[in-house]
Amino acid sequence: MTVAEVERILPIEQQVYSHPWTRGNFIDSLAAGHLGWVGSDGEQPVAYWVAMAVLDEFHLLNLAVARDRWGQGWGRVALQHMVAVAQERDSAQLWLEVRVSNTRAQALYAREGFEPMGLRRGYYPLNAQQREDARLMRRLLKEPAL
Ligand SMILES: CC(C)(COP(=O)(O)OP(=O)(O)OC[C@H]1O[C@@H](n2cnc3c(N)ncnc32)[C@H](O)[C@@H]1OP(=O)(O)O)[C@@H](O)C(=O)NCCC(=O)NCCS
Numbered sequence: 001m002t003v004a005e006v007e008r009i010l011p012i013e014q015q016v017y018s019h020p021w022t023r024g025n026f027i028d029s030l031a032a033g034h035l036g037w038v039g040s041d042g043e044q045p046v047a048y049w050v051a052m053a054v055l056d057e058f059h060l061l062n063l064a065v066a067r068d069r070w071g072q073g074w075g076r077v078a079l080q081h082m083v084a085v086a087q088e089r090d091s092a093q094l095w096l097e098v099r100v101s102n103t104r105a106q107a108l109y110a111r112e113g114f115e116p117m118g119l120r121r122g123y124y125p126l127n128a129q130q131r132e133d134a135r136l137m138r139r140l141l142k143e144p145a146l
Contacts, residue, residue: 001036001048003027008045009038012066019125021062026050034061035085039078041069047078051086058086060096063105075108083112083139092142097134099124106135114139 001009006026013020021029029050030036039047046069050062060082065074086094097120098105114137123134 001026001030001038001050003030005038005045005048006030009048009064012045012048012064013062015067016064029061037078037081037085039074039081047074049078049082051082053086053089053091056090056092058082058089058091058094060094063096070104075105076112079108079112083141087141092140092144094139094141096137097123098137100133100135106137109137109139112139 006023010023010026013026026036032052034050034052036050037048038045045066047065048062049060049064052059052061063075063078063082065078083094094114095117096109096114098109100119117136117138120134120136122131124132126132
């Protein structure tokens, strides 16, 4: 993901999230050295992910597919690509948070080998008064050293 590509994925971000990342959030993330990828159909960006690699852990920060392309396998393609990048970097485990209400994303993660590891209470904003819990999920890429 390049800074130029951020401009092109912002409409997707605003379309699919109740609390989207801003242009600044993406730029700051890239400047902090996080990894990002954009998948396109021809010229059109369709899916993307952003992740943070720390030591032997990979942490998914953002994954999205354009609303009119849901259910066509793009989410799986993006997630499998992220897993491949983590494996190339010799990561031992992948972590992510997902809203407890986001059953669609949880189904995708479960299909790709992520397991629920717990809840982070009030992790996400919901509305002006309330917050929503995150489900913490993990996929092991290597057995932990004893
Ligand atoms: C979550 C998201 C990335 C899924 O993308 P997608 O392209 O629709 O996913 P895919 O087509 O690859 O589907 C993969 C799996 O998702 C699940 N899924 C697909 N359609 C579904 C539906 N209508 N209901 C529930 N689960 C569904 C299934 O497990 C599916 O596996 P299957 O193909 O064997 O049925 C997409 O809906 C999205 O961008 N959502 C908004 C952003 C978001 O919530 N990101 C995750 C933040 S943690």
